[in-house]
Amino acid sequence: MYYNCGEFGVHVSTGNDIRVVEADAFSVTRFWDERVDRRLMMTSCNLRHVAAAAFRPLPRLRSLGLADNPGLPRADLLDSVRPVDSLTKLDVSWSSAFRPTFDLAELFYRESVVGLRLEELVAAGNGIRTVSMNMSTAAMVGTLRSLDLTNNELTSLDSGLSLLCRLEHPR
Numbered sequence: 001m002y003y004n005c006g007e008f009g010v011h012v013s014t015g016n017d018i019r020v021v022e023a024d025a026f027s028v029t030r031f032w033d034e035r036v037d038r039r040l041m042m043t044s045c046n047l048r049h050v051a052a053a054a055f056r057p058l059p060r061l062r063s064l065g066l067a068d069n070p071g072l073p074r075a076d077l078l079d080s081v082r083p084v085d086s087l088t089k090l091d092v093s094w095s096s097a098f099r100p101t102f103d104l105a106e107l108f109y110r111e112s113v114v115g116l117r118l119e120e121l122v123a124a125g126n127g128i129r130t131v132s133m134n135m136s137t138a139a140m141v142g143t144l145r146s147l148d149l150t151n152n153e154l155t156s157l158d159s160g161l162s163l164l165c166r167l168e169h170p171r
Contacts, residue, residue: 014043014065021080023051029058039063043091047072052079060086067093067122074099078107081116091122093148098126104149105134105160120146128152131160142166 021042032038038061047069055061061084066072074097081087098106104123118140128149135141145168 014041014045016045018042018045019048021047021050021054023053024057025051025054026057032059034059036060037062039065039089041065042069044068049073050076050080052076053083054080056083058084062086063089063091065091066095067091068095070094070096072096074106085116087116088118089120089122090118093122093124093126095126098123098128102127102129102153103134104128104131116140117143119143122148123152124148125151129154130156130158132158133160133163135160135163 036059038058040055040058040061040063043065044067047066048071050066050072055064064081064084064087066077072095077092077095077097081090092107098104107121107123121140121144129152131149131154141163143166144164145166147164147167
C-alpha cells in the first residue's frame with residue numbers, strides 16, 4: 001500500500017483494488033505528529049471489508065473519504081468510523097450505507113455512530129428516498145453544518161430535515 005503522507009493528508013492511491021483494510025493497516029501512523037489534522041481518501045478502491053479498528057491509529061483524522069465503494073458493507077463502515085471521535089467530514093457517496101431502508105437517518109441512529117460529531121456529510125448517489133423523523137435520536141443532528149444529498153431519489157423529507165438546524169448556506 002502506498003502512502004502519500006503530505007502535511008495534512010493520507011491518500012491511499014484512490015482507484016486501486018484494495019479490497020480489505022486490516023486493523024493494523026495504518027499502524028505506521030503512531031509515529032506521526034498528533035498535532036496535525038489528517039485526511040484519508042480511499043475512494044473507488046473496491047473495498048469489501050474494513051476492520052473496526054482500522055482508522056483508530058490515525059491521529060486527528062478529520063476527513064474520511066470512502067466514496068464509490070458500493071461493496072463495503074454498512075456494518076463495516078459504521079464499525080470503522082465509530083471509534084474516530086475526531087472525524088468531522090465523512091464522504092460515503094455512491095455506497096450502500098443507506099440500504100435497505102433508503103433513509104438518511106439510517107446513518108445517524110445513536111447505536112450506529114455513538115460519539116461521532118460530523119460537521120459535513122456527503123451522501124450523494126445513495127438512493128436515499130427520505131429524511132425521516134428518526135433523525136431526532138441522533139447525536140450528530142446538533143453538529144452537522146453541511147449535507148450533500150445530490151443524485152439521490154428523494155421523495156419525502158418527513159420533517160427530518162427540519163431537525164438539522166445547524167445547516168449553513170454553501171459559500
